[in-house]
């Protein structure tokens with residue numbers, strides 16, 4: 001069956017890495033006889049420029065009628081001074097909410113060829129293989145009220161951290177389920193010594209743990225988790241946490257393996273299409289220069305074909321093609337510097353990954 | 362003039378490191394002819410056991426009538442299952458609020474003798490010399506409502522991130538003032554692309570920056586800050602941020618120099634007594650065994666005599682005595698392992714610091 005993919009290149013390097021990734025997916029499609037169609041939509045700064053809206057209704061409709069969404073990156077200095085409803089990231093927050101993408105998955109795994117480029121010692125990061133499962137549609141990001149007020153004659157401001165039991169339960173269950181197909185360990189991160197929301201979070205984690213008898217559950221305070229990720233990152237398997245804690249911890253964790261340009265992510269809903277995007281941003285400083293590393297986005301596409309389409313074997317081969325390319329020393333500037341290679345362009349990396357994929361197929 | 366110090370040993374190793382620190386302060390007192398009196402108060406688990414309250418009224422009164430407060434640490438497994446109003450950390454949160462300790466200062470500076478014990482590469486942490494200035498009496502820690510509710514027939518929970526303009530302004534000003542006597546760079550950390558509170562925070566930072574023309578101001582999103590602290594920690598001078606972001610980032614930063622047992626902190630109010638405590642916890646697993654590292658608490662006492670009593674020169678000598686002790690290879694287990702030394706007991710470290718102080722005086 002043909003899979004329909006909504007492609008949202010977004011801003012900055014989002015454009016060129018999306019182009020390369022779709023190019024590879026065409027090769028993938030013919031090599032493995034897997035049928036995919038691609039339809040393009042606007043999001044972020046480009047969408048603001050063309051429609052006055054960071055998330056045009058047409059984009060939402062396109063995504064809703066697709067089997068998966070592939071996103072490049074959004075944002076750039078051009079829109080930094082805009083009022084908040086006209087900021088690129090509103091597009092990102094909007095599509096998360098519109099598609100009900102409650103579970104953000106960010107795997108961080110050591111890549112042998114890149115270990116030396118981490119600022120952490122090689123022996124500390126060598127065995128890192130963790131997955132951050134971040135709640136993505138609740139908490140402080142969407143709670144109401146979120147507003148300025150006058151209090152006792154002066155400006156004051158309030159944001160609201162709000163969760164329902166069912167929102168907490170479904171993300172925790174997602175964490176447990178993912179642990180079952182991994183190393184069977186869940187660390188649930190909260191701030192239960194201060195926040196009421198964390199107390200409920202911890203209670204629910206305890207309640208449902210019994211449904212996953214093969215998985216061990218540990219609770220960790222968020223401040224301690226921020227320490228432990230640096231102290232002994234290899235201790236973690238699945239880390240499950242609420243939206244803002246997940247935002248902070250997953251960016252922290254993205255530094256462990258020394259290769260932000262290699263990290264994919266998936267955002268999943270209960271039954272609708274998932275969204276797949278690289279962890280890195282739109283890097284406006286190098287946009288349009290054929291310098292951007294497309295690997296994180298290609299690995300995101302691999303997650304897409306595995307998770308959303310169930311093409312497990314083919315997904316693994318696509319990942320393998322990326323790693324073989326790296327092993328062959330073909331890489332962009334970001335990685336070349338750290339590994340003593342001569343850098344090549346985005347398009348060269350794409351060409352080599354296609355070649356590797358052809359060889360593996 | 363005699364300075365009155367409220368001493369709150371608290372729980373676990375809080376007991377023995379406080380004893381050692383007060384011992385050293387007696388030596389300090391006679392060596393430098395600086396008069397101090399010490400009065401003891403209960404806080405945390407011990408206070409719960411003896412009075413049924415983690416922060417007895419008598420302790421608050423004692424602190425309020427003192428020139429400074431010296432705290433060991435609170436908490437332990439014995440009280441972990443207590444209802445939240447009977448938890449040791451309520452004592453800590455309570456004393457912060459009662460004394461109006463709005464500014465938590467956590468310096469993190471590379472110590473040459475300990476660099477190799479960091480999980481980060483030596484060249485990355487060698488030049489680290491940063492100060493985290495955390496707002497300590499507002500935000501999600503104290504905002505109302507903070508409660509469970511029924512929403513559409515199910516449990517829900519809410520916490521509130523609340524700040525007034527004056528609360529934000531005074532902590533930002535504290536950050537700028539501290540930068541003026543350091544390297545003149547402030548990084549203000551927020552999440553202005555999502556939170557209303559962060560937008561006001563950023564506005565106020567911009568407004569008051571003009572009052573500190575010698576200081577440069579940079580804004581950084583909290584997720585990026587969590588990355589940058591690992592990527593290039595030496596880029597930071599003063600980092601100023603709200604309560605929960607500060608909790609997470611300061612614990613993350615505490616791992617940089619590989620020596621949690623060396624990190625002091627100060628919590629300051631507008632005009633009343635400040636509170637000084639080590640960054641580390643009560644370490645119940647090693648309590649009472651003469652194994653705890655007292656150095657972080659002694660360095661906290663040095664901050665106390667400098668910041669609260671104005672004894673600048675003497676404070677520097679006390680710090681010097683600690684670093685000389687380290688240099689002489691006299692240290693507890695936590696540091697010995699990482700630096701290939703034979704460990705000695707808490708009391709041996711105290712004795713050596715006293716000896717070094719006598720030599721320096």
Ligand SMILES: CC(C)[C@H](C(=O)O)[C@@H](O)C(=O)O
Pocket residue numbers: 089092093247554555584
């Ligand atoms: C751009 C921003 C709103 C977003 C977030 O905070 O969720 C980003 O940091 C992310 O992690 O995807």
Ligand SMILES: CC(C)[C@H](C(=O)O)[C@@H](O)C(=O)O
Pocket residue numbers: 193194223450453454608
């Ligand atoms: C014990 C806890 C309430 C406290 C906090 O979160 O402030 C601690 O983590 C700290 O940083 O002093």
